[in-house]
Amino acid sequence: MTTKEQRIIQEEFKNRMNEDELLNCMRCGFCLPSCPTYVESGFKETHSPRGRIALMKAVADGLIEPDADVERSLDLCLGCRACEPVCPSGVKYGHLLEEARDIINQNKKHSLSAKTVRNLVFNELFPHQKRIRAATGLLGFYQRSGLQSFARKTGMLKWLPENLVTMEKVLPEVPTMKEMKNRPSYFSASGVPKKKAAFFTGCLMDTMFLETNNATLRLLQLAGCEILIPEDQACCGALHGHSGEKQSAKELAKRNIEAFENLDVDYIITNAGGCGAFLIDYGHLLQDDPQWADRARDFSAKLKDISEVLYELDFHKNVKLELPSQVITYQDSCHLRNAMKTANAPRTLLKAISGIEFTEMKDADRCCGSAGIYNIVESEMSMQILDHKMVHAKSANAAAIVTANPGCLLQMKLGIEREELSGKVNAVHIADLLLEAAGEK
Incomplete structure (x- = not known):
């Protein structure tokens, strides 16, 4: 980072x-x-929320x-926001972190390779659902064509990071x-409609995790919801x-608000914690835009996680839930948990399943190390966090680790594989487990 860039960033x-x-x-x-x-770095102050805020203030x-050490401290943060619920002053650390990262990234010169990757990911891929679908389709071709088997047998994958x-x-x-293409945009409720909901499908959730989205839609039907799926989200x-x-991010938020705001619905539902936390923050994201601030707040006011909606509609009381003993x-x-304030609902739903024994994992509220793409760009710290998470996961002696976010799901599957527990322990999204318990999977 040049001196000129540092001066601009400081200003x-x-x-x-x-x-x-x-x-x-x-x-x-x-x-x-x-x-x-903070814990995994050996209690290094600059890798704590308090330390990072002190750096921002300084x-x-x-x-x-704003040198490399400051940038490194901010980059190493997971953004899990676990600091917010325990803060007696109610500091919105997540907002501070996002603003600081934006200032640095928009005012420093990126290398050609970094600039190319960022443009590809942020501009050319994720804003375009059809392109995400096409990219996911290539992965599907890799899995079904025999290329995956060939790559594994020949050792080609050894050139990738572990x-x-x-x-x-x-x-x-x-x-x-x-x-991926042939999904209806409207679903009727099973029985007498109780509520009308709009479903936020997400990017990877509606491609790689399409089965979980379909499970979510079926659960909502069983709970008595009519469901609308805006195609232009x-x-x-x-x-x-x-x-x-x-x-x-603001431009994407505006597209979503436009897609949902004219629908006469009781809820806007998501089944991915990471997406939900950002969607529910649209009011903050667009607070300085007079044309969008109120519309953003109205959007966020209707947002709920699937588990909260099922809990509110007494799904666990009205639908028989049963699984083999485990x-x-x-x-x-x-x-x-930290942004959408949802922790009790999923646990209540799981405990309502006959045949299962629910065991609370120690430090279940501690981040698993996934954090979006953190486990790719900050692999060493991510795996260190995951290894400690798996100590507690194994102590629970559970046959299934239930999650409510695709990144967490993959991270826990990664931990199971690393601990050589495949076939003994499974990681599953709560929507998939509940649908199975309802006897429809």
Whole structure:
């Protein structure tokens, strides 16, 4: 980073960072035990929420330069927001982090390779669902054509980083292009309609995890919901917002608000904690835009996770849920718990299943290390966090680890593979498990 870039970034910190929010941090340290990177780094202050806020404040005040060490501290943060529920001052750390990352990324010169990758991911791929579908279709071709078997047998995958080799083993079987394209946009309720809902399909959820989306839709029908699926909805923008591409995130937010705002529905439903946390923050994201601020708040006010809706509609009381005798445990999605404030509903639904024994995993609310693409770009720290998570997962002695977010699901599958527990322990999305328990899978 050049001196000129540092000066610009410092000025942007001064003008754009929320001074009141920075000062709201009392440096009390309640956040420290909840922060995975603080613990895993050997209690390094600059890798804690308190330390990162102090760095942001120092940059804004001109006391330090926004050098590589500051950037590294911010990059290493998972963005899990576990610090927010335990903060006595209610500091919105996630908002501060996103703003700081955006300032740095928009005002520093990226290498040609980094610029190319960022343009491909943030501009050419994720804003376009048809392209995501096509890319997922290529993965499906790899799985079904024999290329996957060939790559594994010949050892071609050994050239990839170890965590990506393991990730390749746990990817779900991708649906066909026909299956991804031929889904209706309206579903009637089973029985007398109780509520009308709109479903946010997501990017990877509606391609790689299409089966889970279909399970979610069926659960909503069984719960008495009519469901509308707007065809012109877009990526939630979480990946952009967390990676210093805030303007692009705003544009995606506006597309989604337009897609949903004229629907006469009681809920806008998501089944991915990471997406939900960003969607419910649209009011903050667009707060400075007079044309969109109120519309964004109205959108977010209707947003609910699938587990909350099922709980509110007494799905667990009205539908018989039963599975073969087994122990199950639950791994919280950080964003579902910390941003959407949803922790009790999924547990209540799981405990209502006859035949299972629910065991609470120690530190179930601690991040698993997935955090979007964190397990790819920050592999070492991610795997360190995952290894500790698997210690607690194994102690639960569960046959199934239930999650509520696709990233968490893959990360837990990755942990199961790393611990050589495949065939003994399974990781499953809560929607898929509930539909199975309802006898429809």
